[in-house]
Amino acid sequence: MTAPADVVARLTGRAVTGERPLSGGLAEVTLDDGRVVIVKRAEDPGAARAEAAGLRWLAGAGTVRVPAVHGHDGKWLVIDRVTQGRPSREAAVRFGRDLAALHAAGAPAFGAPPPDGPADAYIGLAPMRNEPGTAWPGWYAEHRVLPYLRRAVDQGTVRPGEATDVERVCERLPELVGPAEPPARLHGDLWNGNVLWAADGDVRLIDPAAHGGHRETDLAMLRLFGCPHLDQVLDGYQEEAPLAEGWADRVGVHQLFPLLVHAVLFGRSYAEQALAVARSALAG
Numbered sequence: 001m002t003a004p005a006d007v008v009a010r011l012t013g014r015a016v017t018g019e020r021p022l023s024g025g026l027a028e029v030t031l032d033d034g035r036v037v038i039v040k041r042a043e044d045p046g047a048a049r050a051e052a053a054g055l056r057w058l059a060g061a062g063t064v065r066v067p068a069v070h071g072h073d074g075k076w077l078v079i080d081r082v083t084q085g086r087p088s089r090e091a092a093v094r095f096g097r098d099l100a101a102l103h104a105a106g107a108p109a110f111g112a113p114p115p116d117g118p119a120d121a122y123i124g125l126a127p128m129r130n131e132p133g134t135a136w137p138g139w140y141a142e143h144r145v146l147p148y149l150r151r152a153v154d155q156g157t158v159r160p161g162e163a164t165d166v167e168r169v170c171e172r173l174p175e176l177v178g179p180a181e182p183p184a185r186l187h188g189d190l191w192n193g194n195v196l197w198a199a200d201g202d203v204r205l206i207d208p209a210a211h212g213g214h215r216e217t218d219l220a221m222l223r224l225f226g227c228p229h230l231d232q233v234l235d236g237y238q239e240e241a242p243l244a245e246g247w248a249d250r251v252g253v254h255q256l257f258p259l260l261v262h263a264v265l266f267g268r269s270y271a272e273q274a275l276a277v278a279r280s281a282l283a284g
Contacts, residue, residue, distance in 0.1 A: 004039040011071025011078050036081045046118045048077040053117030054210030061105035064098040085199035092229035095203040096236025103184035107212025110139040110183045123209035126261050130211050137173035148260035157271045165278040178244045183212035190218045191225040220254035252277040
């Protein structure tokens, strides 16, 4: 098997002075100039390319900071290491403002992949198709909710009779999602594990599933899995780009996508959460 140090030397053109394995397919590698990078192995073809393209697209907005990409190939990605610190209220407000500015940088269409990114990308370990569309409700149903619902039914994680509730939400999306918004530049997998509170006082975002989408989807995922100082993040966001009235009532609709992805990957408990969210949206 190829050693991470060899990969880093090949992709960066620098000599390597040290290597330390981390969890899974991650390793920390020290370059001869003292810099430390992370090398990540991707099992699925195209995953490293998709992640690299996503990081560069987010970086191109000049807002939320992300680790610099030093190189990638079919199986490997090399990025800066982030020295982690502690969450703070001040950093949370800055993160909220920067996230709003990132979203405002926009995308060519809902479902648009990053430049040089593949249409067949990933969210975590699950395949995610970036297929451009025009109207968000129909695009969200067809390309984000229903594909994972069908997989969950095929796996037996969601029973066919239960799927009807999610399908009814999809049918009613035009009346449930509030005023139309332009395509936002999304991180796309914005759970707390992908938000790094760096030692320099700024947040870094990692592991994007970047695409053009609705900005409330990123915020709903932050709430779904918890985020330190989330109220301050939202305060900073609202200062920069106020959300449309009723956004808090729409959180569950935007959480259907990540919940169904997790149902496919991790099982029934997430399916039950998705079904509860769907039923609540229908009752509302």
